Amino acid sequence: MQKTATVYDVAAHAGVSIATVSRVFRRPDDVRASTREHVLASVRALGYVPSASARGLAARRTGVLGLYFPDFDAVEDVDDTDFAYSPRVDVVVDIPDSGDVRRPNLYFDEVLRGSELQAWRDGFTLMVGVGRGSNPIEMVSDIAGRVDGLALLAHSVPDDVLEHVSRRIPIVLIAGERRGDDFDHVTVANAEGMHALGRHVIDDLGVRDPVFVSGPRDTPDDRERYGGFCQALAESGIDPGSLPVFHGDFSRERGRAIAGEILAAGPPPRALMCSNDQTALGIIDVLTARGVRVPEETIVTGFDGIEEGRLSTPRLTTVQQPMVDLGRAAMWVMRSRLEDLAQPPIALRLPVKLLLRESSEGSSPSRSQ
Amino acid sequence: MQKTATVYDVAAHAGVSIATVSRVFRRPDDVRASTREHVLASVRALGYVPSASARGLAARRTGVLGLYFPDFDAVEDVDDTDFAYSPRVDVVVDIPDSGDVRRPNLYFDEVLRGSELQAWRDGFTLMVGVGRGSNPIEMVSDIAGRVDGLALLAHSVPDDVLEHVSRRIPIVLIAGERRGDDFDHVTVANAEGMHALGRHVIDDLGVRDPVFVSGPRDTPDDRERYGGFCQALAESGIDPGSLPVFHGDFSRERGRAIAGEILAAGPPPRALMCSNDQTALGIIDVLTARGVRVPEETIVTGFDGIEEGRLSTPRLTTVQQPMVDLGRAAMWVMRSRLEDLAQPPIALRLPVKLLLRESSEGSSPSRSQ
DNA sequence: AACCGAAGTGTATGCGCATACACTCGCCGG
DNA sequence: CCGGCGAGTGTATGCGCATACACTTCGGTT
Incomplete structure (x- = not known):
């Protein structure tokens, strides 16, 4: 050197x-x-x-695209120790259900994977930033100075920061509907997906009083999903206002708590439609533990299509988001924007896939393989 | 703009x-x-x-650190279509075991997560590159020009490229023992981990003829693990040469094939110790399907500690690698190197954790909830 | 035989910032 | 009253490369 x-x-x-x-x-x-x-x-x-x-x-161009996500993993607070320890082996008798604390954020991993893929395809390098407790504003500005364009999760950064940064480089917002801004957007068909799932539960499974379990208030994803749910009800002449709604926060833990509340309040409803998978899985955890059979007594559905939902018992009926494609699309839009800065704002909505599995279907094939 | x-x-x-x-x-x-x-x-x-x-x-410094990984995901060959489609909903009746094709590469995700975390902590930005079919040499050179230091998976790039790039910036190799080079290295205690697991199987479970299922030949990780296995045997006076070894490739699919071979050859051995989790899971897939009870008839162990092993039935006994820490350590070493370019080569070996679960332990608590 | 164009190469300049160094100014001590 | 000093600011330069433009060959034209 x-x-x-x-x-x-x-x-x-x-x-x-x-x-x-x-x-x-x-x-x-x-x-x-x-x-x-x-x-x-x-x-x-x-x-x-x-x-x-x-x-x-x-x-006058770096050939780098940026991807910024806030840190909704409760970041396992890694200690700050130096790496001075020796190669030892700890033996742990690992008891079942020792928590689902690991890897909550598949969403980001998938989006990252897609972004990385598409960026390189288009001849760009990818720079990632995950907002830790540290000042997201500094972080975003830092990245903004290094890249030709920046994609970030909607609502992860204050609007004025976005505005500031966008004077230098194009911005693409992921998973948030346009909202009076002129940024480019990439979303999935949240409303359509939940609507289709709702129709299935109502029409095919004959449930006329499904209960919705929401995510954190005012996230656009959640709002859209609830909208799709209501529309399905309305189409069948059911008044959404007549049905109870429980408010979760997209976490499995909260899902468990909600299941507790529901069971405490009386016999469980015929169907629980959750705004995301983690919540649904938490609910299944508790229902199963308390002897409520899913789906025979209570149907449970999710939204997202995370891996755990495929490995759970029963496997989770859900709406699969194309998370990898979301990342790919973000980079694709970015490239398109860079090629023509003057073109009108782009808003992409990616299709979703309804996965019908045993948490809603009566005929539950055994999970043996 | x-x-x-x-x-x-x-x-x-x-x-x-x-x-x-x-x-x-x-x-x-x-x-x-x-x-x-x-x-x-x-x-x-x-x-x-x-x-x-x-x-x-x-x-004269960028404030960016690089992370390069080859693409051992069989990259789902994403089509090249434009994102011009509309928000539609496909309905799929998802039958069980429709494949474990998704997300094989947890390893990289975890390392990335740790790298990202530590890099920002140290005031650096992270740039990632995942080697697609595209020329890894170009990719590595490209990244090398953009960063102050580069961490990459050992053996993912030809030596001469490493040598070339290292004339410009420091290099840290992940998961590969030093091998006559002067690069910095970060590894886990492969040998110690497999040795401890071997001792457990031999001493505690009383198996004197465990069968080893290896990974791809000539990967250093696999070699070390096998070394630890042999040492455990030798310590108990067992000649490793007297036991059969099956050769896998770290994939679940191959694990299944191997299980088929084993069953075809006669009654299954008392214990199968695999060089990684995916292989072990594949083996369990087939053993279970053919009615061989795990662990009552055959004990199966893995290595890595991936999430699937915690969700499988039975849950997989394994050696958990600190994958997040591996990334963190790589960045930590890089920083240390940048602070003192003249210091002697650093070689870190991170401790592992032996997770004893039901694929090896008789008392298998039911996997309820 | 003078001319022309294409292919190949060199020269000169500026990109936007960090930083060494020079400079100014007000204040203090002698 | 002068010298010195520190805090604060400005000036000048170079970092390593891309690229517009100028220049040189050389083969082919007329």
């Missing part, structure tokens, strides 16, 4: 000008093959790697 | 020099409070966000 090589070093070593060196990387075809080989030999000899900072400055 | 504001614009607007503007961001305390407020007002007025490219160039 002596002195880092620069274009000048390579140019001198190869006996050409720096323009030629630069061209070898940027537009190889503009350089005669023999010269190119010659330069590349020098590149190898000197261990030259072009500086993205310099390139970004000169070219 | 008119003309992006620069230091010059802010300086002019605030009636100060660009040095003062720069200082407001870099060393706020060097600027009189009143001046600072004044400048910040201009910053807000102009929507100024400092350019990381320019800063990186001038300061």
Whole structure:
């Protein structure tokens, strides 16, 4: 790691000008093959790697796209210890149900995966930021200075920050409907999905008084889902206002608590339609433990399509969001925006998939494999 | 998104020099409070966000750390369609066991999570690259030009590329023992973990002829694990050479195939110790399906500690790797390296945790709730 | 034989910032 | 009353590259 090589070093070593060196990387075809080989030999000899900072400055674009998410994982508060410990082995007799604390945030992982995939496909590099307790404003500004465009989860950052940052680079909001702003948006068909699920429960399963279990108030996702639910009811002549609604917060823990409340209040309702999977799983946890059979006595449905819902007993009927596609779409929109800054705001709504499984269907095939 | 504001614009607007503007961001305390407020007002007025490219160039450091992983997910080959479709809802009757194809790569997600966490803690931004089919060499070089240091999975990139890139920035290798190189390394206690598990199976469970199911040949992780296994045998006076070994590839599918082979060959062995969880889960899939009771007839163990192993039936006895810590440690080592480039190579080995669960323990509590 | 264009290469400049250094100003001690 | 000093600010420079433009060859035209 002596002195880092620069274009000048390579140019001198190869006996050409720096323009030629630069061209070898940027537009190889503009350089005669023999010269190119010659330069590349020098590149190898000197261990030259072009500086993205310099390139970004000169070219006025970085080739990087940003992805910012708030940290809704209750971030396992990792201790700050140094990594000075030795390779030891702790033995733990692991009792069942020792908590579902790990990996709550599949959502972000999936979106990240999709973003990463699409960004590279489009020739960009991805920079990620997950808002820790630390000041999200600084974080977003920091990222904003490094990228050509930034995608972030809607409502994860104050509007004025968005406005500020958007004077420099394009912004794409993930999972939030347009709301008077001119940003680009990428969402899933929340309303349509919950509506379809509602129709299924009402029409196919014959439940005329399903109970809705919401997520945190004022999240747009939750609001839309509830809207779809109400629409399905209305279409069947049922007044949504006549049915009780429980308010969760998208956590499994809260789902359990809600199930407790419900059971305490009397016989469980015929169907519980939850605004997300975690809540539904928490409810199933408690219902099952208290001897309420799902779905025979109570049907439970979720929304999201997380992995746990496929591994639970019974497996969870849900609406699967295309989370990977959400990330992909965000990057795709970003690219499109960068190619034409003047085009009108883009708003994408991705399709969802209704997964009918045993938490709602009577014929529960055994989960043996 | 008119003309992006620069230091010059802010300086002019605030009636100060660009040095003062720069200082407001870099060393706020060097600027009189009143001046600072004044400048910040201009910053807000102009929507100024400092350019990381320019800063990186001038300061000779980017403040970004890189993380590169190859793509061992068989990348679900996402189609290349544009996102022009409408919000529709597909209904799918989801039959059980419709595959475990999703999310195979928890390993990377966890490492990423830890890396991201630690990087921000240390004041760095994280840039991720997942090697798609596309040329990993280009990808690594690309990232290398953008960051102050790069962590990558060992053996994911040819040695000469590493050597080349390392002339520019420090490299940290994840999950691979040092091997004659001078790079920094971060690993887990593979050998110790498998050794402890081996001792448990031999001593506590009284199995004197456990069968090892390996991973892909020549991965260092697998090699170390097998080494720990052999050592445990040797300590009990058992000759490892006398026992059969099956060769897997860390995939669940292959685990299933191996189970098939084993059953075809005769009565199943008393214990199967697998080099990773996926393989073990695949084996359990088939054993269970064919009526072999786990663990009563055959004990099965894994290695990794992935989530599925906690949700399977029976739950999987395994050695849990500290995957999040692996990422954290990589970033931590990187920071340490950057603070003192001359210090001797660092090699960290993180402790593991032996999780004793029902795939090896007789007393299998029911998996209810 | 003078001319022309294409292909290949070099020269010069600026991208936006950090920072070394110079400078100013007010205050203190001698 | 002068010298010195520290706090605060400005000036000048260079970081490493992309790229517009100028220049040189050289083969083919007329």
